[in-house]
Amino acid sequence: MRQKETWGARLKRESLGMLLEIGLVIMMMAIALVIAVAATLGHY
């Protein structure tokens, strides 16, 4: 029989999912910053 998940484990699992999504967005912003630096320096 499947064991019931505790509230703590559920909170950890869902928070980690949320953090992964936030991490992906931060990575996208970092890529944009690199592009902005390259574009700005490229025109000097």
Added chain:
Amino acid sequence: MRRTRLQELRVMAYYVGLLVASLAGLMMIPLTVSLIQQEWAVAIDFLLSAGFAATVGFGLMLLSSHVSKDLGWTQGMVTAAGAWLLGMLVGSVPYYLSGYYLSYLDACFDVMSGFTTTGLTMIQDLDHAPDGINMWRMLLTWLGGQGMVVLALSFFARGLPGAFKLYVGEAKDERLMPNVIHTARAIWYISILYLVAGTSLHWAGAMAAGISPGRAFLHGLWMFMAGWSTGGFAPMSQNVVYYHSLLFEVVTIVFFIIGSFNFNLHWALWMGNRKELFRNLEVVTFLISTTVLVAIASWELAGTGVYPTVATLFRKGYYSLISAHTTTGFMTTYARQFALEWGPLSLTAITIAMLFGGSASSTAGGFKAVRIGLAFKAILQDLRKLLAPESAMVVEKFHMTREAVLDDRLARTALSIIALYFAMWGSLVVIPSYFAAGFGWDLPTIMFEAASITGNVGLSAGLTTASIPWVVKVSYIAGMWLGRLEFLSVFVLIGYLTRGWRSR
């Protein structure tokens, strides 16, 4: 047993009535805000509007109280499309009564813009608008992001037999769980948890921008609701420019990008499937398209000297482009700056971004990343077939929470929807063009605004105001409605009304 047309109409009226009655219940939220803020006139407007919505909603439900509630596919589609229209007509009553709109059509435009998470507005004197009205604007956007049908299924319907057909009629087909009611509730579970986290961060960001804690909470709540739903409404006419804060801008970016992700992706990650993040076709497509479009726009914007520093390029150029790509419509520039300052390359990049849009089964609009990915894979498959020996079988696979094989039917559906979006964009360029000379609109402005409507984005190059001809307003309302429901259910509604009932 085959039902008569009258019986069918009664069942559809029941479901439409349920959705309209839900709106009456929801009006209690802005009513409460108005009472707390002592906006008595607005509170009376909401009381009257809720009474009207309840009368219409329950009246329609009473009409079909003795009929079986099962829906066919056609009726499910007609009901979903019809509910959005009637919802617009009823939801705009408090706007119209408030006196902040010049006409009932303008009020309808704003409700459709909210429901469809577009974000273009025709409100007058927004900076002095009552909190109750702002609450209603943001609430409509937030609910529209998740879907009105999803809302009604989650909280007001219990085991109704037509649930799944209504859900599909609202352009959603993902099932996070085997049961559609549970799926609808899972969507709300995700949204409400993000509401708590997002509002807290926006609240902190608004306080850091110098707003008093009480007002900052309302601004935080509203900006989260508008951002998460990729709506783009803001409580101030200057939109995000009002806050003058890099921190606040970054917080908004985080939540509107996450809001543009597929609910299936949220669910998969929340269930512990971490690999999904980089295997998912939509995430990969979105990453590639944003990187390419940002690079193109940045190169020109930096080169022409419009945004000469890295900071301005990020805060104005990147922000606008990612706001467009996620179909949010938050703005860190003034509307006319797109038309006057951005060059042809960057304007083309942002127009393409608006048309591409976010993920399927998310709060975002546009073609959707999955269709772009599938179209690309279909072209790749055809190329491989040409290069391979005649007897070879070429199989193209893709990953969307599970591995799937790209077949002709999937490719055809994706390409048809993209073609329909293009056709609609073309129509929305042609209609305002008729009035262009009188209003001084140039073609790039009209094309930009048409892409914004088509993708349910909400960025404006300055065309959308209350003074535009009613024909353009009606075409924009239709465009937002069609774009959000992804054509099918609206076409079925039109077919049903014009050709009568067709048996399936």
